[in-house]
Amino acid sequence: MKIINLKNTLLLGLVFITTLSCERELSDDATDATYSKNGVIFTDDFIGMGTNFYFPYSGSKPTAWSVDSEEGYNSNASLRFDVPNANDSEGTYAGAIFRMDGAGRNLTGFDALTFYVKASQGVVIDELGFGEDFIENKYMATIRNVSVGTSWTKIIIPIPDASKLLKERGMFRYAAGTNGTGGLGYTFWIDDLKFEKLGTIAHGQASIYSGTNKVETSFIGVSYNVDGLLSTFNMPNGSNQAVSITPAYLNFTSSNPTVASVSELGVVNVLAAGSAVITATFGDQAATGSLTVNSLGTFTSAPTPTINQSSVISIFSNAYNNVPVNYYNGYWQPYQTTQSADFTVSGDNILNYTSFNFVGIEFSSPTVDATMMSHLHLDVYIPSTLAAGTNFKVRVVDFGADGVFGGGNDTGHTTTYTAPTLVSSNWISINIPFTSMTGLSSRAHVGQIIFEGTNLPNFYTDNIYFYNDGSVIPSVPATAAPTPTTPSANVISVFSNAYTNIAGSDLNPNWGQATVTSQVSISGNNTLKYAGLNYQGLQLGSPQNVASKNFLHLDYYSANSTSLKVYLISPGPVEKAVTLTVPSVGGWNSIDIPLSSFSPVNLSNVIQLKFDGNGDIYLDNIYFRD
Template sequence: MVKMVARTARRRGGGPGAAVLAAFTIGTACGRDLTSLDPATFPPEAEIFYDDFGPGLHYSAFGGSKVDALDIERDEVYRGTAALRFTVPAPSDPSGGFAGGAFFSEVARDLSGFDALTFWARASTAATLDRVGIGNDNSGTSRFPAKFDNLSLSTRWTKYALPLPLPSVLTEERGLFLVADASEYEVGYDLYFDDVQFERLGTIINPRPVIPSRTVSGEVGGTLTVGGTQVIFDVNGTDVTVDAAPSYFTFTSSNPTVASVMPDGSISLVRPGTATITAMLGSTPAAGALTVNIDSPPSDVPPVPTVPAEDVISLFSDAYDDVHVDTWSAEWDQADVADVVLAGNPVKKYSNLAFAGIEFTSSLIDATSMTHLHVDLWTNDASDFRIKLVDFGADGAFGGGDDREHEITVGPGSTPSIAPRSWNTLDLPLDAFGGLGTRGHLAQLIISGASPTVYLDNIFFFRTETPDPPDPTDPPEPAPSPTDAAADVISLFSDAYTDVAVDTWSAEWDAADVEDVAIAGNVAKKYTNLVFAGIELTSQTLDASGMSHFRMDIWTPNETAGAAFKVKLVDFGANGIYDGGGDDSEHEVTLRAADGLATGEWVRLDLPLSDFTGLAAREHLAQLILSGDLNTVYVDNAYFRRPAAEAARARPTRSINRDPIGEKP
């Protein structure tokens, strides 16, 4: 069976769809009131369902639907003795995600004498019917489907009419009626249909066919499709829009030697050039036109890269050994990729490109020593090409809280610039990906742009012989890695350990700015404009009663002679809230140059918790407050610790250890 996606966007009353749905309605009834409807004449082969299935009619449930959703209803009927009932499942129902299927005839019917599909319908609760239509026999080969989405149903019997886009072509139609609906609530409900048939109403007039006006691009030998075709009808004085398959239309190409169009709306791309596709619905011209630009594929190959192999991490290039890439088109992207050979050189060809995900999540790339990303790009449309890099952070997982990403856009006016229909060599400085922060755990490269077809080659990270010197106001190297055993640590922030939850590293009430920065692939907290910074764990206070020290690495470019740096711990007490008294307690320790505070070096603070004498308890620690005379401070490896088991009996001493950069702790 052919699977149809039944869930569609909802259209609520009072919005733009209200008039459309009102026009779709012919009349309403309570019980069996027929006074608002003239008796209908039913030509042969009009019946789909009166009190039973029409002649030769069958029902086929859509794939993924609740297959037993359809039943014959004997109580809630509009007229006669029976109606159709669809049981729409709740979203959590394991038997299917929606109710729906197609009613089709064994023998094709001639529907050319009718102008509408009509039916009476109601719901057990006010609901929006996702889709109703004709022309789909659930075989996968239907030529003339037409549909109307988001039809409002009430609890009263109401008659509806779906205009047939072009009855004259429906001379051999097997797909007679389709319904599909997914619950918009947490529970399911029932839909009822009765007197489902084809009629010639005579009140459906002024058809206005439409094809979307847009410009598309492709390559010689490829195929495109005209989509989004619709017909707008005047039904009882109000416009109703029906989505109609391209097969209802007759298409014309302004230049068939460039692009020829088939009856089903598929366009064959013959040779380079431009063609305009227009359409007719019967004898009525359709509004809109499709402009098709056709190019030839690349006739040459990009230059062979010359960067020494020892300075390269290659994803795809004949010139180097490539690292492992999990996929060149992730499951979640919207693109097709193929390996093609141009003049003996393999390249990646992306077509139908909206965005493509290139993933190396199983083996993350550490590009901290690299300075640039190299990509050779060939595109038909150079107006916009985007490259995004994604770093999964130290936990190596997406969504772990430490993910970082940045996207840059190149075009004709950018540096570097790109041109259409030629190979463009892009050497992109990794510093340009400013939002990335770190590039020690790169996991994804995502491309997108204006052209639906692009070719890529020689994708690699590389470093220059003379990388830019580091900013002298920033640490040239990360803080030394701590060596305390994880079992003896409660970490607030460190790549070496699993951190507990911290609500904020800069509370609303503080006077400081904070950001995450990468130092040679290691993330640190950078405080600027520091007067006092509030680090809060108020939603889940911390029990440090089993710990003996608070440790933190700091680095500052500011002069420390005569300056002070202060560390305060605050315990909210057993009630776990700040109440300005009661069981709250706090203590602040002040550090100066005489204690080891220094400029331009990582300084390790290893503060015995016994020195925080004003702290009455430490079972409910909720705040860490940093303050002092230093305007800029880098912070890393902030955690509580206890001595290793063999040293647990040693008397703790107050110490502020200052380790030169590069020495082990």
């Protein structure tokens, strides 16, 4: 028994020791078992991709991809991509990701994604790559502007740092348009799509900001995304291949983290006044390029707009919903020198134009109908000292009825500002009335705002929008008149959907007037309209004793009247007019007129109302009340 027990004890101890000594290997095996090391994605069929793995980009044609069973590279099938015509109603380009359905793959044993490709004609494919999963998109790698001919050619996309790809789901991505084919569609095929260990790709050199040493004047609260991230590899054929990479492949460092910190994803946050240099490493090598942040301290934001969104068409402002904008800097070659160095301060986006001579903002898809706007507003900040002769010009351009730039019917107007309107180191709020833009014959198809300057190397701008100060009034009310709240027991109603009106009233007696009277629906509410008013009577169905009432109430609206009066009439006739304020700035005018204002009319025997004046008048809720 002792021998048997001793053997059991030794065996248990051996198992225990073995377990301890192999714990690391078991853990690694468990990881390996979770994430496949198979590099093949597609040969004659998909390998390990699951059933739901194709995810098109927004705006792309969702049916662009299929499996072609008649075309292949030394095989029976291939991936077929039908790039649509640029005007295809289902999508203007082809583009998507192939994401594994389920656990990712361990790609640490590979150094490249490879495949064979050919096209129906010579084309340039915009983007090909891997690492995009629509979740984190952490380890994306992309080659751009890939030339593809009509014969099968092998493409090699180097993996920037395979040690990071422990559980990658983004197996492949592509985007292909028709810019190089005049908008005409084409087809390309891909076969033998897989990750490989070639062993013939030289380790890459990385860069940030495309290898340049960028310098930014900044402020506390400004944030930047480090961009221009590239890695370059020497390929088996001796050529160099540039690969666009995401920040997760790099390690970022700030020389002065108290001034500007940088996250692992390349987000720079300015924290204090001073200077800091942002650099990066790629593996054990320093990446070329850098960002020098010179922080001036606290930034003063532009004044917060207070005009209601309903009275604004916004081009650029965090305070409003902006219309679609083609670009804020089209960089119109060859004469433009202006560069953009836009920044965000505590969540507020600022346009920053440097090396400034002129720059255009275009919003032509669609153009803007500013007919009902009265002004253009923008806030401008000039950080440098004003030199002698400095000017700043703002030009508004309307593309005409065709809505197209250069169609032969474009009009525009330029407004010029100099000192003392222009000042340095302070926000300048500019409000330009359309009435002063004499060269702008229409503003129904506004498509551009152009800035031009002399001796003005740099400026910031914010809150660019058109607005209506109330002086521009729609010819037809956008909404119904306000719903009355006076209890019906306290009302004698002449015309209103809210009450029972005096029976038998004639709203359009023939008094020889030129006015055209009708009843129209405004937001579902019956409304009285006097078009081309000169005068218009309203015959009550029976004489009314309103002596116990205090007011005549009415709601009226006019965009073009310059004269409007309302009369009460008693037998005799005895009549008295009260003058109303027109046009109706700010929408419907609701007025309660003291009945004493109509003296000497006999309020115990009112038989008629009359209006005279000019323009088009909308009336509602005409009643006497306590």
